[in-house]
Amino acid sequence: MWDADTVTTPPPGLRERKKQATREALRRAALRLAVERGPDQVRVEDIAEAAGVSPRTYNNYFASREQAIVSAVTADREARIAAAVAARPAGVRLTDAVTEAVVEQYTDTGERAHEALLLITTRTALRDAFLDTTADIEPPLTAVIAERLGDAGAHTARVLAASVAAAVRIALEGWLRPTGNAGTAGRSGAGELVLPSGSLPDRLRAALAPLAPAFDAAEQRTRP
Template structure:
């Protein structure tokens, strides 16, 4: 119940932050405004977010790290680790409702929000470490952690490229046209990690057969 309450509070804060940012512009939203809209104190707000931008971005990235890890874990055993990881990343980062057009326009046209959106990729590292370790059954947790950190770094690079290009396409009329294919950028960024993921999987398979 406590975890559910914490999750609900975090969601209320991030939803309020995004709503107010869309209504007023992010520069006109204060932490006190977000806390009041969510029905909590500013002190409570500071327990969940370290910046206004982080709270705004969380509205479109909430629970994504858990969904990525779950998607990896749910892949059938006969699907290779590299394919499981890449398809999970592409699937969760390119879901139809993530982010919405208005949120995308807001994020791409504000450098601070773009940075916060890209920084959110670090949150996938720990859940993904657990998912990779479970698939490998590896006694050395460092392998899974290094692989997960590498995946997070690759995703960050892909998002940076995509957001920069998309921001450049935004017109003064308030239109934003996603530039380039995010799935293709993600696959390209993750492709160099395939040999490492394959090697880790093969090593784990040999260990199980010994």
């Protein structure tokens, strides 16, 4: 039996590789077509054809048309965030490890991805699909946080990971929406311009900051 050191390294297997190749082909086809013709002029049938599979197969891989386009940008961000957290030395505060890992993985999105982001912002359906990908970081984050907290804090880890995902989503929402803040606060009355239009890293840090006390408390409970 192979070494079970890392989580995601079973024997590659020819079958699985073809599967990932197909997935990647769909990603690329979806993004390329969306850029070429505009997002609304791309049907699932077109993407499938460009990737060389049947339309039916397409949504064995993606649940919606938008997911394929967006996944070309998000790729395997979840795994990278989890790895980035695990890579931090065990001495640093868990809060800082998570925050820095998130900021790091959301800012270096690459030059090409930034081009695609402009495309995404133009269509609300794509924006929503993009925002939904923040939920994907939850399981890997749960795993690495649980590792630091020990088995006693298993479901604490789950809650913290979900909270991080929620905070990231909020940061992204605000970032993607320079104008038009609809129905958020109840009756805050006067000022609504809490953050004029900060950069993405700033927004991420600001959104994660309120969770720091919860992380600290959870972390200290494991080392009295």
